[in-house]
Amino acid sequence: MDLYIEGDPIADTKAPDGPIETRWERRRFEAKLVNPANRRKMTVIVVGTGLAGGSAAATLAEQGYKVKSYCYQDSPRRAHSIAAQGGINAAKNYRNDGDSVHRLFYDTVKGGDFRSRESNVHRLAEVSVNIIDQCVAQGVPFAREYGGLLDTRSFGGAQVQRTFYARGQTGQQLLLGAYQALERQVGLGNVEMNARHEMLELIVVDGRARGIVVRDLVTGEITTEFADAVVLASGGYGNVFYLSTNAKGCNVTATWRAHRKGAYFANPCFTQIHPTCIPVSGDHQSKLTLMSESLRNDGRVWVPKAKGDDRAPRDIPEDERDYYLERIYPSFGNLVPRDIASRAAKAVCDQGRGVGPGGLGVYLDFADAISRLGRKAIEAKYGNLFEMYERITGEDPYEVPMRIYPAVHYTMGGLWVDYDLQSTIPGLFVIGEANFSDHGANRLGASALMQGLADGYFVLPNTIANYLAAGPFEKLDASHPAAVEARRDVEDRIQRLLAVNGDRTVDSFHRELGQIMWDHCGMERSEAGLRKAIDEIRALRDQFWQRVRVLGDGDGLNQSLEKAGRVADFFELAELMCIDALHREESCGGHFRAEHQTEDGEAQRDDENFSYVAAWEFTGTGKPSVLHKEDLKFEYVHPTQRSYK
Amino acid sequence: MNLTLRIWRQSGPEDKGRMVTYQVDDVSPDMSFLEMLDVLNERLILAGEEPVAFDHDCREGICGMCGMMINGVAHGPQRGTTTCQLHMRQFSDGDTIDIEPWRAQAFPVIKDLVVNRSAFDKIIAAGGYITAPTGSAPEAHSVPVAKANADAAFEAAACIGCGACVAACPNGSGMLFTAAKVTQLSLLPQGQPERYTRVIGMVEAHDEAGFGGCTNAGECTVACPKGIPLNTIGRLNRDYLKATTKQADNTPGS
Numbered sequence: 001m002d003l004y005i006e007g008d009p010i011a012d013t014k015a016p017d018g019p020i021e022t023r024w025e026r027r028r029f030e031a032k033l034v035n036p037a038n039r040r041k042m043t044v045i046v047v048g049t050g051l052a053g054g055s056a057a058a059t060l061a062e063q064g065y066k067v068k069s070y071c072y073q074d075s076p077r078r079a080h081s082i083a084a085q086g087g088i089n090a091a092k093n094y095r096n097d098g099d100s101v102h103r104l105f106y107d108t109v110k111g112g113d114f115r116s117r118e119s120n121v122h123r124l125a126e127v128s129v130n131i132i133d134q135c136v137a138q139g140v141p142f143a144r145e146y147g148g149l150l151d152t153r154s155f156g157g158a159q160v161q162r163t164f165y166a167r168g169q170t171g172q173q174l175l176l177g178a179y180q181a182l183e184r185q186v187g188l189g190n191v192e193m194n195a196r197h198e199m200l201e202l203i204v205v206d207g208r209a210r211g212i213v214v215r216d217l218v219t220g221e222i223t224t225e226f227a228d229a230v231v232l233a234s235g236g237y238g239n240v241f242y243l244s245t246n247a248k249g250c251n252v253t254a255t256w257r258a259h260r261k262g263a264y265f266a267n268p269c270f271t272q273i274h275p276t277c278i279p280v281s282g283d284h285q286s287k288l289t290l291m292s293e294s295l296r297n298d299g300r301v302w303v304p305k306a307k308g309d310d311r312a313p314r315d316i317p318e319d320e321r322d323y324y325l326e327r328i329y330p331s332f333g334n335l336v337p338r339d340i341a342s343r344a345a346k347a348v349c350d351q352g353r354g355v356g357p358g359g360l361g362v363y364l365d366f367a368d369a370i371s372r373l374g375r376k377a378i379e380a381k382y383g384n385l386f387e388m389y390e391r392i393t394g395e396d397p398y399e400v401p402m403r404i405y406p407a408v409h410y411t412m413g414g415l416w417v418d419y420d421l422q423s424t425i426p427g428l429f430v431i432g433e434a435n436f437s438d439h440g441a442n443r444l445g446a447s448a449l450m451q452g453l454a455d456g457y458f459v460l461p462n463t464i465a466n467y468l469a470a471g472p473f474e475k476l477d478a479s480h481p482a483a484v485e486a487r488r489d490v491e492d493r494i495q496r497l498l499a500v501n502g503d504r505t506v507d508s509f510h511r512e513l514g515q516i517m518w519d520h521c522g523m524e525r526s527e528a529g530l531r532k533a534i535d536e537i538r539a540l541r542d543q544f545w546q547r548v549r550v551l552g553d554g555d556g557l558n559q560s561l562e563k564a565g566r567v568a569d570f571f572e573l574a575e576l577m578c579i580d581a582l583h584r585e586e587s588c589g590g591h592f593r594a595e596h597q598t599e600d601g602e603a604q605r606d607d608e609n610f611s612y613v614a615a616w617e618f619t620g621t622g623k624p625s626v627l628h629k630e631d632l633k634f635e636y637v638h639p640t641q642r643s644y645k
Numbered sequence: 646m647n648l649t650l651r652i653w654r655q656s657g658p659e660d661k662g663r664m665v666t667y668q669v670d671d672v673s674p675d676m677s678f679l680e681m682l683d684v685l686n687e688r689l690i691l692a693g694e695e696p697v698a699f700d701h702d703c704r705e706g707i708c709g710m711c712g713m714m715i716n717g718v719a720h721g722p723q724r725g726t727t728t729c730q731l732h733m734r735q736f737s738d739g740d741t742i743d744i745e746p747w748r749a750q751a752f753p754v755i756k757d758l759v760v761n762r763s764a765f766d767k768i769i770a771a772g773g774y775i776t777a778p779t780g781s782a783p784e785a786h787s788v789p790v791a792k793a794n795a796d797a798a799f800e801a802a803a804c805i806g807c808g809a810c811v812a813a814c815p816n817g818s819g820m821l822f823t824a825a826k827v828t829q830l831s832l833l834p835q836g837q838p839e840r841y842t843r844v845i846g847m848v849e850a851h852d853e854a855g856f857g858g859c860t861n862a863g864e865c866t867v868a869c870p871k872g873i874p875l876n877t878i879g880r881l882n883r884d885y886l887k888a889t890t891k892q893a894d895n896t897p898g899s
Binding site for chain 2: 055058059062073074075076077078080082083092094130132133134136137138139141142143144145146147148149150166167169172173176179180181183184186187193195218245247248249281282284285286287289290387388391392394457458461503505507508549551552556557559560
């Protein structure tokens with residue numbers, strides 16, 4: 001059987017034409033509005049309370065809509081955006097170093113290896129400056145200079161200093177800003193907040209997204225919730241790899257359930273492996289911890305020149321070290337984009353020059369920076385990261401170089417959306433990491449926070465009005481056949497998971513799935529590997545449904561049951577990821593196919609055949625997905641082979 | 646390492662609960678505390694016994710979701726460390742470890758080690774913000790902030806809302822949590838217009854949620870994994886006093 005079928009291309013992305021810097025303004029002007037009196041009559045469901053979901057829920061409520069917000073954590077403040085460390089990009093040009101909206105746009109399109117939509121990326125760069133204003137007004141304590149103005153720093157993939165930060169906790173501070181705006185609306189009665197609730201199904205009525213089925217994770221109660229529009233802001237799917245820098249609860253269920261109901265899933269194989277994470281220490285490992293990319297500003301990456309050199313790092317003389325990023329990429333050095341830094345680390349480890357247990361690590365050394373700037377300055381910039389490193393590894397990075405290794409961090413793929421951030425299901429909007437995003441095949445550092453907040457504060461609240469202008473829609477209740485069916489599907493699935501009562505735990509399956517994905521759909525992919533992975537995933541999924549053991553019942557807090565449902569969806573996603581990776585016969589950004597590389601091992605894009613977004617349509621369990629291509633046109637940034645040399 | 650764990654098991658809010666003893670063998674010193682509990686849970690499931698429920702998410706010390714009393718100490722023996730960042734090298738072979746949920750009136754137990762901390766959200770909803778609806782913000786550089794104030798605001802803003810301060814407090818007070826937010830926002834020029842209404846709203850919500858009063862015992866700051874300083878409570882008290890005096894004067898404005 002064929003792995004997939006090719007369908008019609010996507011004809012209209014709703015992106016306006018005309019000069020790129022006028023498109024967003026035109027779209028806003030041409031979009032229909034909803035008058036304030038009518039906004040009060042409409043409800044919007046927002047799933048997820050990270051940077052995108054939190055900011056969207058708060059902003060929609062400020063505009064006068066009734067909002068129902070959901071998160072699986074015990075408080076909206078805990079969404080995984082909170083863990084973002086390094087910073088947020090904005091084209092403020094406060095440094096007077098040549099930055100501009102156009103340069104941020106250019107860097108992002110290039111950094112994404114020419115696989116993103118120009119119109120969207122330009123809009124992102126435009127609103128980036130408003131985000132900083134908004135966050136400062138909320139009291140986000142960004143780092144400042146002595147004169148009282150905002151400080152910025154460099155990040156990978158850019159030669160200007162446009163990254164605003166709050167020590168190593170930028171995500172936390174931005175999220176708390178959005179959370180506080182959200183709680184203000186909760187206090188005013190405009191947002192109904194439902195923490196410890198998980199969306200398990202989408203309700204589609206007459207072709208429109210009209211609600212969701214949720215499970216109260218504390219009582220186990222399953223309810224159907226309705227609205228005039230549904231916004232998914234449920235984050236990325238990096239946990240398909242089991243080990244990733246995502247929080248343990250991060251999952252694909254909300255977007256995958258929507259995919260099964262008709263929303264196309266775009267570019268699932270575009271996943272980002274972050275170069276600077278703490279290496280795995282043993283089989284018990286439950287997650288990986290990121291060390292912010294900002295560390296590459298001052299840390300130098302190296303491995304010994306000789307294979308198998310197991311001397312202590314301080315005993316290896318300077319001329320026996322290979323500062324390989326500085327050597328191969330002299331103009332960007334340690335600040336090359338993530339995909340390039342990750343692959344370079346893999347390459348030196350594959351050569352047998354890796355350090356630490358299993359040879360899966362490279363050094364990130366601060367000795368030079370400490371002698372140049374003093375320990376105090378390094379402490380002020382990275383103190384919390386150094387402490388975190390020491391707590392986890394038991395080693396003091398002020399004294400010995402950090403050991404780092406790449407780990408899965410972010411997913412550029414996600415539900416396909418048009419320029420309005422609407423999926424292929426009318427009334428279903430997708431924002432933040434959950435959509436297929438503006439990052440193309442590779443996201444630049446400090447751009448996730450920018451995109452999440454751009455979508456939530458500024459883009460969605462404008463574009464959703466165009467859809468809601470046709471509302472309010474017919475009132476629905478739990479007795480509607482579509483709601484009854486969606487609810488029954490959820491209940492059946494839970495009963496099925498509980499009924500297996502096999503001999504293996506959910507985690508054991510998740511680990512095994514993650515290993516398959518890391519081996520064959522990770523930093524380097526090949527046709528043979530991907531075909532093997534697809535077979536293995538299918539076999540393991542069958543085993544899962546025959547052998548998984550979930551104890552207890554569905555009538556209360558049951559963390560194994562929650563995990564089982566999420567892992568079941570990861571199995572289906574994993575297969576689609578491999579098919580997407582297999583069909584994309586080129587290397588671009590985070591997607592590196594061994595068959596497609598230049599003589600010196602760099603990614604080789606094939607613009608003639610693959611300059612498109614691959615949007616996949618679900619056609620039924622066990623049936624081949626249908627591929628719809630959205631052609632990418634580059635009018636402003638002309639595709640070239642990315643060079644950071 | 647081989648360890649004896651005595652863990653609080655409580656099937657639901659109505660259950661009385663009890664300590665149950667488990668043996669866990671072959672614990673690696675490189676494991677995190679939660680990974681050690683993962684190992685126990687995997688074994689329990691295979692033995693047909695329900696795993697121990699505990700809250701956790703990011704496992705890198707920032708989301709604030711995890712938290713348990715370890716040998717009677719919130720987040721365990723290592724200062725400035727959340728439970729998820731605590732590693733087993735802090736313990737010795739043969740140790741007996743007591744593991745209990747946060748215990749405070751305002752944080753009722755849901756199951757085993759999982760408690761309900763939604764009272765914290767209510768305190769924030771009652772004023773822990775600066776009113777700045779999206780789109781209304783002035784240019785970021787139009788309001789400079791002295792670096793010392795920005796740094797002090799950041800220090801207070803580092804709170805992760807885990808609730809260790811409440812669990813450690815002999816009165817079950819949430820004053821350090823409340824004071825951290827009051828301090829952050831009152832140190833910034835953007836926070837001045839709502840400075841006094843904020844502190845009154847937040848303290849009222851704190852008291853209504855069933856948290857105890859603060860008697861300056863100082864246990865909170867010792868337990869805090871993010872080192873929120875005790876002087877934030879001093880700042881809160883000062884603002885609260887000013888605010889209530891103003892209220893009595895019934896003088897609007899400054």
